[in-house]
Amino acid sequence: MDDTLGVYISLYGVKPNGEDQSANINLALASGNTKFIFPKGTIRVDKKIQINNRAVEFIGHNNGRSQENATILEFYGEGEFISLGNSSTPGFSGQQGFTLRQISLIYKGSSRGNLKNPFAVSASNGWYGTGTYGIRDWRGGGIKLIDAQIEHFEYGVWGTQSDINRFNNLQLFYNKCAIYMEEKSDQFLGEGLYTFGNDNTITMVNCTGGRFLNCQFVKEGSQGTYPVELNGCFSMLFAGNWYESTGNYGATVPAYIRLGASSECRNIVIRSSTLAIGDKINGTVPQVNYFIEVVTGRSIVIDEAGGYLRNLKKLVGFSGGASIQDVYVKLANTVPYSDGKYHDENGTGRAAILIEQHDENGKTVMGLTRTKAQAGSVQRLTGGLWTRIALDKSVFDELGEFDNVKYQWTAKHTGYYRITSLQMTGVQQAGNRLQLALFLNTGDSTGGTPWTFLDDRTSPVTGGGAVSGSVEVKVNAGYKIDLRMLSTNDTTLLGGSSNYLIITRI
Known part of the structure; x- marks a missing residue:
């Protein structure tokens, strides 16, 4: 031998x-x-x-x-x-x-x-x-x-x-947890795995450099368990994998992949995924709510996902209250979610998502700040007092950042922004001074100190007045900004489309 x-x-x-x-x-x-x-x-x-x-x-x-x-x-x-x-x-x-x-x-x-x-x-x-x-x-x-x-x-x-x-x-069938790796179980390679009927397919804790390539994850998870759980992991790659739902048995898997439930994940790339998500239970309840659920994670990349995305509740779900929740999505197709959004914000955290859609018309970037608010009615301003402008109507608000009750915009992303405003007034007496400014992180609706000015002008003659301006500023996530005016004398702001605030991330 x-x-x-x-x-x-x-x-x-x-x-x-x-x-x-x-x-x-x-x-x-x-x-x-x-x-x-x-x-x-x-x-x-x-x-x-x-x-x-x-x-x-x-x-x-x-x-x-x-x-x-x-x-x-x-x-x-x-x-x-x-x-x-x-x-x-x-x-x-x-x-x-x-x-x-x-x-x-x-x-x-x-x-x-x-x-x-x-x-x-x-x-x-x-x-x-x-x-x-x-x-x-x-x-x-x-x-x-x-x-x-x-x-x-x-x-x-x-x-x-x-x-x-x-x-x-490797074939992994009917295990409570098919693969569990912890504490520097780094540089893992799983290729061509075939998993079937497991409660939890993969759990990795504090691991770096793992790769799962060309795998078939079939009928995984349960109503209370996630097929893939990553906690405290860094630089992980999932590429070319098949993700299949459990079937129409009346139980919804919360998400196929959950990131950072107990500790932050970073640089997780999920590429070229096929989602074999079956029809909704009774036509209304998803078999899987989200492909990815982010609790605490930064630099999470979803680069192309195909198959039956429409049977998910949404592609991405954000939960928990972490200040670090960043996801970048790149897709070559569109999915008709009812509200047009690819994500749900189920927690109180940052929930920052940037989406690129590619089609025959080129690239469309979604998930950027595009906010326009305007005054729905006339507003009376008391002279000599900085007063928050009542912008109570949203024309568009891509990320839901503008509060039409407090008349305040809250940034979801750290970045550079262009802020533009035009405010038309009633008749101004000659010599009346009007100032327009942005205020930062203020709770009171009057008074305060301007953060940055948009305009400062004095009426040369009696007649209708206006102030306007545009500024580019750096804003941190969580900053709250509102628009205020100061008039020497009592004055009136007109309502409607002529009085607006536009904020765009650049």
């Missing part, structure tokens, strides 16, 4: 005979060999397989459920099925380089919890092994899972400081 191809583990008594083979597998691991070829068939394992060597390889014959054509390791024990190191392993010094190729790991024991995934429940697969781990890595990394399958565990694959892992053509 050529040892470079591996050692047949049957030499250590491992057989698909329905009896517990855990002792024989651990005996093989203690031999000093590291590369083992498993036979076809179903191999029963009742106890943990403890791996304390680096670069161990388990190689089987195809992955799948047919005993005739596949190598299947069925686990009937508790806790960890395959353990790489243990909880006392020092940082980044675990059993690196474990490989599982063409083998299925399936929990078959009797200690079971209930999945929430509605499709899994309907298919009589709505259960998982309570407290079980298909593979648990303690600070090793370098794991290669190739053409393998992991099914019915509480955690399919779990790792801490488990970096530089490569999962290729």
